[in-house]
Amino acid sequence: MRHYDTVKRILVTGGAGFLGTHLCERLLKEGHDVLCVDNFYTGSKRNIAHLLDNPMFEIMRHDVTFPLYVEVDEIYNLACPAAPIHYQFDPVATTKVSVHGAINMLGLAKRVKAKILQASTSEVYGDPDIHPQPESYWGNVNPIGPRSCYDEGKRCAETLCYDYHRQHNLRIKVARIFNTYGPYMHVNDGRVVSNFIVQALRGEDITIYGDGSQTRSFCYCDDLIEGFIRLMNTSDDVTGPMNLGNPGEFTIKELAEIILEMVGSKSKLVFMPLPSDDPRQRKPDISFAKEKLDWAPQISLREGLMKTIDYFRNYLKENL
Ligand code: NAD
Ligand code: UDP
Ligand code: UDP
Numbered sequence: 001m002r003h004y005d006t007v008k009r010i011l012v013t014g015g016a017g018f019l020g021t022h023l024c025e026r027l028l029k030e031g032h033d034v035l036c037v038d039n040f041y042t043g044s045k046r047n048i049a050h051l052l053d054n055p056m057f058e059i060m061r062h063d064v065t066f067p068l069y070v071e072v073d074e075i076y077n078l079a080c081p082a083a084p085i086h087y088q089f090d091p092v093a094t095t096k097v098s099v100h101g102a103i104n105m106l107g108l109a110k111r112v113k114a115k116i117l118q119a120s121t122s123e124v125y126g127d128p129d130i131h132p133q134p135e136s137y138w139g140n141v142n143p144i145g146p147r148s149c150y151d152e153g154k155r156c157a158e159t160l161c162y163d164y165h166r167q168h169n170l171r172i173k174v175a176r177i178f179n180t181y182g183p184y185m186h187v188n189d190g191r192v193v194s195n196f197i198v199q200a201l202r203g204e205d206i207t208i209y210g211d212g213s214q215t216r217s218f219c220y221c222d223d224l225i226e227g228f229i230r231l232m233n234t235s236d237d238v239t240g241p242m243n244l245g246n247p248g249e250f251t252i253k254e255l256a257e258i259i260l261e262m263v264g265s266k267s268k269l270v271f272m273p274l275p276s277d278d279p280r281q282r283k284p285d286i287s288f289a290k291e292k293l294d295w296a297p298q299i300s301l302r303e304g305l306m307k308t309i310d311y312f313r314n315y316l317k318e319n320l
Pocket of ligand 1: 037038080082185
């Protein structure tokens with residue numbers, strides 16, 4: 001029996017992408033009315049195909065850099081390519097989706113008095129010289145480099161959220177997401193976890209950029225989505241910005257070795273040039289999320305990798 005007083009109309013932009021698909025699944029499970037908006041730039045119809053039969057799910061092909069007039073109670077603004085090769089492919093489009101997309105979604109939230117959660121990123125810290133990174137750290141970002149379209153775009157989106165909050169009393173939630181992985185990542189996504197798993201499964205060389213001593217902290221998607229939902233449900237005085245990620249820190253070489261062992265692959269490690277401005281280290285300080293959400297990641301790297309390896313193994317079998 002559905003309780004109509006608790007059913008919310010929820011817009012998920014970028015809903016056919018990796019995180020968007022998990023979020024739509026979760027919101028539907030909770031009985032909400034979900035509108036997924038995506039222009040399929042990096043997301044795919046395949047990701048959300050299994051949701052199309054659900055009468056509470058709706059998909060709209062739309063580019064959020066253009067205005068959108070719909071009636072909703074909550075907005076999760078995820079639309080933006082997230083992998084370096086994809087956001088650097090058309091950097092101007094990346095800044096546009098981050099900035100114009102945020103303006104449109106904030107304008108929409110303002111008109112319909114919806115609550116809005118902005119998917120921000122650990123990239124706002126750039127190449128951090130404070131470790132681990134607390135939310136109070138202002139970051140070390142190159143404003144004119146190849147990653148700047150994404151980093152500065154996301155920083156500007158945060159600025160817009162706080163200005164709409166101060167100027168128009170908008171209810172905002174800003175989540176700074178640290179490297180998250182799992183099923184529904186695109187097979188050619190280019191980010192490190194999916195790249196290494198797909199390379200290991202295909203028996204191809206594992207491409208380590210630089211010497212592999214740079215670190216990242218990897219969060220499994222289900223943990224992240226739990227953090228999103230809890231953040232959205234906090235009282236209006238909690239706006240963030242809030243780090244969401246798994247503090248377990250690994251070098252990229254360690255990650256490659258773990259994946260090789262878990263897949264049982266004979267792939268070789270090959271070392272390639274390090275892309276410019278590649279951050280040396282990254283690890284979230286999640287004390288604020290622990291305090292406000294009573295949240296911490298539950299899934300270890302090996303558990304999460306196992307689920308992701310299974311996903312790509314099946315995917316590659318079906319798409320030979
Ligand atoms: P993704 O590339 O799989 O998903 C992004 C989605 O946005 C795709 O479905 C894409 O088609 C859509 N999109 C892009 N431009 C659009 C536009 N102009 N209009 C409508 N839709 C558009 O990436 P993801 O990992 O699922 O990331 C989702 C969000 O989370 C992004 O905003 C990203 O910046 C943020 N984020 C993700 C991570 C991570 O580790 N996964 C880390 C930090 C931040
Ligand atoms: N907007 C939208 N959907 C809405 C309301 C607004 O896409 O339901 C867009 C609109 O195109 C505008 C932007 O959001 O450019 C910002 O709206 P806001 O009301 O803040 O600014 P204004 O319309 O005054 O420029
Ligand atoms: N990386 C790598 N090989 C790959 C893909 C990425 O060594 O095939 C490295 C990349 O240089 C970076 C780290 O892995 O140091 C994480 O890269 P990713 O693109 O996943 O995310 P981000 O750099 O945005 O954290």
